[in-house]
Amino acid sequence: MRLGLLGFGEAGLRFAQDLSQGGLTDIVAYSRTGAKEPADGPLHTQAAAAGAKLVKTVRALCKGTDVVIALTPGKSAVAAARKTAKYLSPGQIYVDMSSAAVKTMEDIAQLLEGKARFIDAAIMSPVPLNGIKGVIGASGADAAQFRALLAPYGMNIKVVGEKPGGASAMKLIRSVCMKGLSAVLIESLEAAQRYGVLEAAAADIAGSFDERPFAENMKRYVCGTAVHAGRRVHEMADAMALLNALGSSTRMTRATRSNLVELANLGLREKFNAREPDTVAAAIEALVELRRG
Numbered sequence: 001m002r003l004g005l006l007g008f009g010e011a012g013l014r015f016a017q018d019l020s021q022g023g024l025t026d027i028v029a030y031s032r033t034g035a036k037e038p039a040d041g042p043l044h045t046q047a048a049a050a051g052a053k054l055v056k057t058v059r060a061l062c063k064g065t066d067v068v069i070a071l072t073p074g075k076s077a078v079a080a081a082r083k084t085a086k087y088l089s090p091g092q093i094y095v096d097m098s099s100a101a102v103k104t105m106e107d108i109a110q111l112l113e114g115k116a117r118f119i120d121a122a123i124m125s126p127v128p129l130n131g132i133k134g135v136i137g138a139s140g141a142d143a144a145q146f147r148a149l150l151a152p153y154g155m156n157i158k159v160v161g162e163k164p165g166g167a168s169a170m171k172l173i174r175s176v177c178m179k180g181l182s183a184v185l186i187e188s189l190e191a192a193q194r195y196g197v198l199e200a201a202a203a204d205i206a207g208s209f210d211e212r213p214f215a216e217n218m219k220r221y222v223c224g225t226a227v228h229a230g231r232r233v234h235e236m237a238d239a240m241a242l243l244n245a246l247g248s249s250t251r252m253t254r255a256t257r258s259n260l261v262e263l264a265n266l267g268l269r270e271k272f273n274a275r276e277p278d279t280v281a282a283a284i285e286a287l288v289e290l291r292r293g
Contacts, residue, residue: 267290
């Protein structure tokens, strides 16, 4: 198999290293910086050490390549696909791994229709830490074929759907939780520092996460909040009063209290007869149904 990497920054270099170590022997890469360098330039040397060969043009990258993986900035994704499309054929697979909006992936799918098979892919963990071992979500009609081609060399690909945009949507939805959790932790720990209990509070919060698998924590948070949101509003009001007295940030605490008020007013408690639902899915399906209503 011949693999092309469109873009050869940190991610491209690490992917080449990992795939080469996994047994892939035919890797070519293109970057604008590398195209301007002489054959003995530093990027060419790095590429060779990683098991890849830098080429001078996008045309050369696409020639004879089975899969092209685009690792460009999200803002450049459409332009990169448009430039590459001229040199692709219907049998080739073009995989976009840039961090871009769902609409961007849908636009690229339309742009490449009839010119190449398109996969929307999302890197779900830090590349420097996990490389190709981290989960890469993939969506598109040929996502399973992409997995079949790269999995033998160690790439951890999870097919998430047949519609381009699905993988990017999953990554963005995941970011709502992960980035939101970061903001909540920072606000909590700022207040702890101001009150003089930072070490104890940090250890207590960490302990509450560590004591059981996160899937159990998720069920406890979601299903418990579904029926107990009302009585938790008062607790968050007290928390906000404390944070205000400390001069600490209250942005996330205010949002949490507002969310609890909204959930209490939706009638989730009544829908489940004051008993916690058995599954996260049951709670979320009921939430969506009540909001639509």
